[in-house]
Amino acid sequence: MLDPTPNGLHSGESPLLRTVGLTKRYGDFLANDSIDIDIWPNEIHALLGENGAGKSTLVKAIYGLIQPSAGEIHWQGERIVLSGPAEARSRGIGMVFQHFSLFDNLTVAENVALGLDGKESFKDMSARLELVSKTYGLPLDPRREVWQLSVGERQRIEIVRALMQDPKFLILDEPTAVLTPQEADQLFVVLERLKAEGRAILYISHKLEEVKRLCDTATILRGGQKVQTCNPRLETAASLARMMVGGEIREVKSAAGRHTTIPRLVVNDLTLAPDEAHGVRLEHISFELKGGEILGIAGVAGNGQDELFAALSGERLSKDPGTVVIEGIAAGHLSITKRRKLGAAFVPEERLGHGTAPRMKLSENALLTGHAASGMVNHGFIDTAATLKTVDKATETFDVRKAKRDPEAASLSGGNLQKFIVGREILRNPAVLVVSQPTWGVDAGAAAVIRQALLDLAASGAAVLVTSQDLDELAEIADRIAVMFHGRLSAPLTASEATREKLGLLMGGSSLEPKEAAHAVGA
Amino acid sequence: MQLVLEKRTERSNTIALVSPLIAIGLTIATMTILFAILGKNPLLALHAYFIAPLTDGYSLQEIAVKATPLVMIAIGLALCYLANAWNIGAEGQFLFGAVAGSWIAVKTQGTDAGAWVLPAMLVLAAAAGALYALIPAICKVKFGASEILISLMLVYVADLLLDYLVRGPWRDPNGFNFPTTAEFDSVATVPLLIEGGRLHLGSIIALLAVAAAAILLGRTIKGFEIRVVGAAPRAARFGGFNANQLIILTFAVSGALAGLAGIIEVAGPVGHLQPGISPGYGFTAIIVAFLGRLNPIGILIAGLFLALTFIGGEQAQIAMKIPLDVTKVFQGMLLFFVLACDSLILYRFKLVFPNRQVARGAG
Incomplete structure (x- = not known):
């Protein structure tokens, strides 16, 4: 009998589960194309x-959640239909x-x-x-x-x-x-x-x-x-x-000799009660982010990252204006539109429904965040040409692939939509960019483009704040990394200090050794 | 083999245009069966409903007169519905506007008040309609109350207020005790467009409302705001748009349009205030708004079509003794089919041959 596995452990037996030519079609799209897989015990x-x-x-097909369009599933040698x-x-x-x-x-x-x-x-x-x-x-x-x-x-x-x-x-x-x-x-x-x-x-x-x-x-x-x-x-x-x-991944390159300049985003002792049940309370969050610098925020999801994003973007306002300072101006009480006018830009984690209106065209989604400060509105009237120009420019600069010039946001793949959203914000030349999970659910090619764009933006003098659960991503692009746990933010570690072990301890809520912590603050 | 609904990757603009036509076709098909069950000749009934009113000048003018309040109200409702604010009480705002505007007409009755009377009536009616609509809007924004329930309940309040006034303080002393005010003075009456005809200035105002709404929604940032807040609330907040402000704004605008339609109806075709000035315009306008795809031009066409069913219903009653309530059945059925057909904009039918059968064939 021909041994189907590479390491030859299973000769003679039959696999626990086997799929033969498993195919699932959604419309014209082949989600699974004739897949054979053998799963063995042990x-x-x-x-x-x-x-x-x-x-x-x-x-999902193996677990019976969806019916395959074609092909077979065998369980312990017997053909089954779940x-x-x-x-x-x-x-x-x-x-x-x-x-x-x-x-x-x-x-x-x-x-x-x-x-x-x-x-x-x-x-x-x-x-x-x-x-x-x-x-x-x-x-x-x-x-x-x-x-x-x-x-x-x-x-x-x-x-x-x-x-x-x-x-x-x-x-x-x-x-x-x-x-x-x-x-x-x-x-x-x-x-x-x-x-x-x-x-x-x-x-x-x-x-x-x-x-x-x-x-x-x-x-x-x-x-x-x-x-x-x-x-x-x-x-x-x-x-x-x-x-x-299916090919080499483009390597992300940091520009040599990036200079940090003046503080462009400062958060001072930000404390904010959650606005919904079981939300996370932000506690005494402080950090300073200079131009030319990328600060990464690591942490397990649900430790206050969403709440911090809302507080920084102005989707939630703080009573004390001084808690969020953008470009030297106290902005804690300002709306998201006013913060954008100060030079801030934001990319939320959810692409569809938060970052974009899914059933609206890209040009309208360019207007969604561009109406504040990009000359897309004249005396209350929309300059459609200007919104389309943003779409074209984002498409060209960030290689957004789409079926037509101005499709609905929901018709783009995750990676292409994310490139559009990041592009839309970067094209406004922001002084401060706050990004949440920039490459979540994005293919490797698009992820490389996005990370490169963030590095280039920082190199051009902007301050960039990246929240991510992907430690490898933060290691690749961030100059300093802080960790969120239970609504508190640790002191940032420099990239060289931030080993997986240290970050992992902080993510689990332990504090570092006193000596190390002191060192980290000093950095 | 089974029939499944499959999600489209993009909304189909063709279907968006064709869907109301499919709905009308399905409604007419169902009506045909209904007429047959009622023992009427369906072809003659359909002719009385849809063809006969289009063949004489009087009926054509009457269609425009009926369409005027429907279109004006539906334009306002469309703004609300696009912004995800559910104003169901346009009927109440219509009546309240009619009452408020009539107050000036009643108080100036028989005096030599000048040409200011009608404009003042229009302005007051619009303001009153807006204020009346703000009650549910503010309850929604401040207390999270259901704007659907409150706006609907206020319909009955306005209805009873009107009833009280025309039976009590405002009753025409020479009116043989009928519950109605005296006939309005000519300065308090909406002028006719054609001498001796039925068409009045209100239709022009309705057309202006259509044009203004088309520009608002298609060209301005405010219109974009309205559409985003309805389509993707969280994205709208991220865009810096305040949903609560928009609920207040769209309710006020739609209340104002409904109130204006109310006074135009009273000071125009009716000529005095009395109960029953509306055959349910405020509710039928909901159908008009959806049949017109919440699009101003679409609403104009849908308003004319629904007006046709009102006139056709009257003619069918006279000519064939078909009860007038059949018109309401028709309108309700139409809304049902419109909403059903709308699912085809985002979904399509597909024949699927499930795996089991394929496998059985193969095995």
């Missing part, structure tokens, strides 16, 4: 690919989603109970929950309400919920995206243990180092097609990246 199998490569579609996730779970396929489906106001046990079939009593279920969480080193207090828990703890609920059904095969969708490096290490221990128990794990990620460390096999998808199945330990990060992207 294996952590990585599913690698860029955003839009078809990873989510593939696992009627839905409930059937997948009953057969022993579990899944932990990237976006949690938990009710904030319910307890851990109640949340888990909602995901089970409800045949056992709540008391028995709670006891079993505690047992499972202890056995696998995923400590959880079943009586706590979810809103009190950290993101890492919330993920534990999802994992424990999946484990309580004793799955033979567990799918994890980008589990480390929301974890600190230390939390990720703990997760890997759990996954190794599950593997040793004879289970199979499909591990979706685009973090190559992680995959090399953890996974036995890797299947790489690109543009809906399978590129290759290989042993990631025998590959380099660069060779895996090449397979994912």
